[in-house]
Structures are given as structure tokens and as C-alpha cells.
Amino acid sequence: MSKYNPIKTEKRWQKNWESKKLHLAPDFSKERTNFMLLAEFPYTSGNLHMGHWFTYSIADIYARYLRMNGKNVMYPIGFDAFGLPAENAAIKHGSTPYAWTKQNIRNMTKQLKSIGATFDWPRVVDTSDPDYYKWTQWIFLKLYEKGLAYRGETMVNWCPKDKTVLANEQVVNGCCERCDIPVEQRKLTQWMFKITSFADALVNDLKDLDWPEDTKAAQVNWIGRSEGALIKFPILNFKFSKGGQEYIEVFTTRADTLFGATYLVLAPEHPMLMKLTSDENLNKVNQYLEEVKKKTELERVHTDRSKTGVFTGGYVLNPINNERVPVWVADYVLGHYGTGAVMAVPAHDERDWEFSKKFGLPIKMVVCPNYPEETCPVLNNAYIGEGHLVASEEFDGIRSSEAKNKIVEKLREKGLAEFKKIYRLHDWILSRQRYWGAPIPMIHCPKCGYQPVPEADLPVKLPELTDFLPVEGGRSPLARAKSWVKAKCSKCGGQAERETDTMDTFVDSSWYFLRYTDPKNKKEFASKDKMAKWLPVPLYIGGREHNTMHLLYARFVTKALNKLGAVEFSEPFLSRRNHGVIMGPDGKRMSKSRGNVVDPDAEVAKYGADTVRMNFAFLGPFEQDYAWNSNSLSGISRFLNRVRGFIGKLEKPKRGDESVDQILNKYTKEIGDDIKDLKFNTGVSGLMKLLNVLEDKWLTKKQYGTFLKLLAPFAPHLAEELWQTVLKNKRSIHSESWPKYDEALLAEELITLVLQVNGKLRDSVKVKKGLSEDEAKSIALANESIKKHLGGKEPVKYIYVRDRLINLVI
């Protein structure tokens, strides 16, 4: 066996493929149908890690397989280059975000090329390139025109370490996703995208997508649609009433329990709170608000905390029966959900039950679980289930599910209620008080207010700052670029200032797949013709961490662009598959602080890319997580060595063993089906089985070529090397077609017929396919082992499953 240097050989073929432009997908192909295989593009905060290798290797196996099966495959790659993590990394390494990011892109490009993946490099995108973010800004302007981007004052998550606002999606357990320290709540005016206006569509359209259940479920949970009603409670003794009745509005999903509402609770942030508070309760309420302020958001939402609150001294009327209802303030009611006020029904809500027990508030049962018995049971905690109404006047005896609608309907006629769906989802706060992002293309004029930058002036280039560190106080470092900030108002022409906030990185990545179809376009983000050829994306491979972030944002941006006529589809990704995570050898998430990071470059240097790639394919279903285990590499390494040794069995004249054709036929189908179903692990196992069988056989060149083609998607370099050096082919193996298999030949194979007595295996025999039941019966009855287990008894029943088993029942 000749010496094989995988590193040298692999590099040679990578260069060869690149120079022959083997993997570039033309936009239009007469005989091949287009297929964009999208894998999430890498973020540029450092080097490529094992996770990237995992994703890109398995996707590449699929890309190569599709190409061999006649598809015009685009397998694009790019860099998610803007954003906070890259900026933080640059600060840490004493670099600038620009220099740091470009350096990473150079490194990562080199690393990506070492995978031997069939990326379409000329289509590469870099979100921090002005030619790219021009269109990110353009999308912002279009959304602004349609009222889908706006400026609004809200309570925002503020990370005191990163000194910037974070989206809800970037807050995990009340802490900043990146620094893991508790976020603060600040009231700020921010740029937002109106993602909530698509909330229903984002839930409903999931049903047509071929996505994993967990991803769909995560999005549905995140959007948190709940269907109920808004009910108005007229206010009594209102302090600053300007005449006319005023109301406190509550949201409820349990309008059927309205007769049981014995008090009302406002969130501490409720705008009407101080107006409802009576003079004698003023001090008490203020004191309570002080206490609440001191708590972090994390403490406030802790469910096992004992409930607190105070009576405001104010009263409202229950609109259904005009009973006087006291109004309390308590922080178990959230200011940012629903109307920030709830009707409290202690008999039928666990939280209200706990609160009323603590403060001695009345509990009135209005839903009886076992109606029409004479007496309802005495409750020892809240009854939240279904039942029939009691103590509810004309609604007595009606099922709660029905009463819900009837009660709302009655109040609706008087203008006191309406059916309403509300959502947990909030609008997407996209402004960031940080340097490394696409500037928001708006100009603030003291006279005319905010004005969009004219389209012709795009891109608004990010100035190169030496002092780009974030500042306390909620302003972006861009504010320090005095000359950059100065601008003319696009409306009145007067002296004005640029918006200094930049966009969340997730805006950049929410449309990158559109750009792949037409990456050099200067006039549009992508031409409609080209998008029509490639989109929507037929298959998107990525990580679960984007279930409620990137995937939701990309769906929103697509729907928004669709609404304004810029794209022809309303869902970007038809199929989605999530890959697992490669953990450290200790089974924990790889991280520098744990010291369990395995560097892919080092493994590739040791074994070569083919081995590392194939190892990832072989691990198991790619949706699962795996601990890195270098032992598993040795199995693949041995296999590939044996593949190289196998050339010794190649026969010179073209007389081959006939059974080889049958074997190849069988595995061509098997391995092909596995790849088609994205079952790469069993595909590799199939190749191993195939080699195990072939190793004792003599092959013709054609048969050997077939074997190499089956290997080609998994170990592209070695397959090419053998294809061109041993078989002396001039054309790349990766331009060849996937071998055809013959159904008729499959039918000729022998199968194992299982012989059972009472469902237990007693023997098995090799037979040809398609045996009749009578033939199978006589084989079984003549079998010694079966005879023994029948014990002379006559079977009462025969169960014959063709080509599988015969079961004799006694």
C-alpha cells in the first residue's frame, strides 16, 4: 500500500475542484432542477468549531448526493459578521471590530475550505459589508414606510455589562444571554418591528411547514396566543374624572367566572393606579411601589414567592351584576401582559386563591364541578376545571365553556366587552446602543421629527471609530462621531442629526438567504427572477438555539416583504432539520472556561477531512447531541485505510464475480435511500457492510467505480483520488451520476424465512423471494426444530408473512 498523506491529497483536490468551478450553481439550468441547500451561516466571533464541521459535513454529503442525482444544487455560505459578540471579542483581544471580524472571515474561509465542502464561494455574503447592509437598511426603510417599523417607548431589557438593550429573545432566565448577568428593566424609546401584527400568521402558517415538532412547539409557546375577552369595569369615585364614565379594562380567558370576581388587581405599572388610589391609601401604595422597584424582574416573576399587594382604596363595578369591587395593586399581575389588570376570581384561579387567603378577601364559587347536585363541594383550593355555573343569575346551570361566550356576548351588546386574542409575543426591539452594527437609516430633525434617509443615500456607512467602546446612559458610541452625526433633514433641509443606534444582528441574518440568489445585485436586494428560481428554501439545516429567534425573525421579515410585494412567498423555509450539538469529551457543552474544547483543525491535521466528515455522519442521527469521542474516529480511519488497500483486489481483465453485481445493486439502493432520508449514519454503516462483503471478491473496473461513487459523498477526496489515479478517469467523480439499481435483480435475492411456533423463533431458512404459503407451510412442517416444538400437535392456524416469516399456532 502506498503512503497516503490525506492533508496533501485533500488540499490538491480542493484546489482542483475550485479551479474547475465544479460546485458553482448557475441560476438557470435547462436539464437540472434548482435546489438551494441552506445551512446556517457561521457567526464571526472566533474560529470554526466542531459544531460547524458537523453541520457543514453532513449537509455537504447531501449536497453531493443531490448533484449526482441530477439537481442543480446551490450550497451557499456566508458570514454573520455584525453584532455584539464580535464586538465584545474584539474588545477582549485589543482589536477593533472591523479588523477582528475581517481577520476571522479570512481564517474561517480557510477552515471552511478544509472541509472539502461544495460551497458556492462566489455567492459568499458578509453582513458587515456595505454592499450587504445597504439592503438591510433598505428593508428597514420599507418596513418603516408600511408602519411595520416604529419608535415606541417601552420597558426594555437592559444589560448593564453590555450597556445595551436586548430583545426578549436574548434574555434567558432574566439574565443576558451572553454575559449571564441579570438584566435591568428600563423605560426607553426604541426602534421596533411590529412582529405582533403577524402573530396569528406566524402560528397558523406553521401547519404547512415540514419542520420538527419541537421547533414548531417552541414557536407556538413563544408567541403564546390566548383567546379570551376584554371586559370593562366602570370606575367609582374616580379622582381626576373629567366627566364621562371611565373604565378599568381587564383581559380574561375565563369570562364564565365573572360573577365570582370579588376584587380587581392592577399591576404596579398600571397607568390608572395613582388616579384610583384614595388619599388615605396613598402612602401605603407609594411604599409598596418602592418595595416592588427594588426587586429585580427575576425575583418578581418567581412563582413560588409569597404574594404581596395593597388595597388602593378605589372601587369599580362588576359590569355583569353591578357589585362593588375593591381594587388592589399587586406585583403578581404583570404590566406588560394583557391590559396590566386582572379580575380576581379566587375560587377558580390558583394565584387569586393564594392572594385572597393571605389578605382575607372573599371567595365566591361560581363553577360547580358536579352540578346539578344540591350542594357544591367546599373548596380547599381553587377549582380551575370545567363545570356548570352557579350563583350566576340567568347563567346558572350552563356549562362553563358555553357560558364564556354568552356572558361576553351580553356585555358586548352594552359596549362593555369584546372577544380578544392576545399574545405573549412582544414587538421586536431592534435598536442597539452599540457600535458594530448596521446604522439605522433615520435622521432626527428638531423641526420635522424622525425622517427616513432617502433611498438614494443608502448605504448609511458605519464610520470607522477608534473609540467604539459602549457608554453608560443609553446612547450609542456613534454619537461621538460628531461629523458623521451631522446631517440634513430630508424633509426641510435644515440641520439635523443621524440616528446613532445600530440594528440588532438578527436583522442582518433575517434575510441573508434571499441575497444568496443574487449576491452582487447593485439595484435590488435580489432580482425577482432569480428568487423565483431558488426560493422558498427547500431545506434548511441549523441549530435549535434559533427556534424562537432567527427562525421567527426570518419568517417575520419574509412575511413583511411579502406584504409589501418584494417577495412572492410568505414562508422562507419549507423544510427544516435541526442538528445536534457536539459536546466536549466530558459530555458537557464545549467552552474555554471548562477547558474541554476540541479544535477541529487539530483533528483534521491528524486524520484528514474525509475521516472527520465521515465520523460525523456515522455518529448516529444528526438531530441528536454527541460527546466528542476520538475513539470513534479510529473506526472510520481503519475503514478508509481498508478502502485504499482494496485496490489490490481489482482484476485486470474485465471478468468479474457475478454476485458482485447483485451485491452492488442491493447497496446502491440501500445507501442511496439512506442519504435521501438524511440517515447518514446508516449510510456509512451500509458502506462498511459493503466493503466487508467485497473484500473477498474480485472486481471489474466498472464494479470498483460503482463502489467509489457510493463512497464519493462521504469521503469525496479519497473517492476522487482513487477514481482518477487507479481508474485513470479524467472527469471528476463528483460530476458522475449516482449508480442505477435494478429492481429485477433485487427480486432475485435470497431472503431469510423465519419459522415460528406460537410467535417464538425456532429456526430460519434461506429461501428465494416470493414463496407461496403452501410452499412455506411444507418447509416449516418438515423442519426438525419445528416438529420438536409442535410436539405432535396439529397447528390450528398458520400465519404467513411473505418474504418474512411463517408462524404456526398450536
Added chain:
RNA sequence: GCCCAGGUGGUGUAAUUGGUAGCCACGCAUCACUUAAAAUGAUGUGGGAGAAAUCCCGUGCCGGUUCGAGUCCGGCCCUGGGCACCA
């Protein structure tokens, strides 16, 4: 608490979707080659009984359906993930 995905040898996993449980590998053991080790090759490897043929048990637990259950149904336990004072 609600939602989703899982639970199979010492390990990663496989099982034609209701039909031989453990394929393919890793690891381990023994042997061969070697002065020795590595590499490579051969054999064995779910548990138990047995010299062997063979038999019994076995896919988180308990029950059910079926000629037949890792797979379907009912109830539970555990692990991972998402949401969560969301009214």
C-alpha cells in the same frame, strides 16, 4: 404546572415502521505476526444454565391489544429541551 423530544449491551447506535432485538462500529478478552510495543489480521463478546446441542430471561416500570410488541393502547417513573404569577 403546560408543551416537545427521548429512555435498547460496557459505549455510539441499528431494527425493512407490528414480524429474527442488538446490524455497523467503538471498547474489551484471547490468539497470530513482533525481541517488544504500535499497527495489522483472526476469533469471541446482552444476561443466566449447560461439555455441547439447546433452553430460559431480556428494549425504563406496571397492565392491555395481538398468532406475534422495542414499535400500538392505558397508567406511571426518569432524562433532556422550550414556556411559565401569561390571568
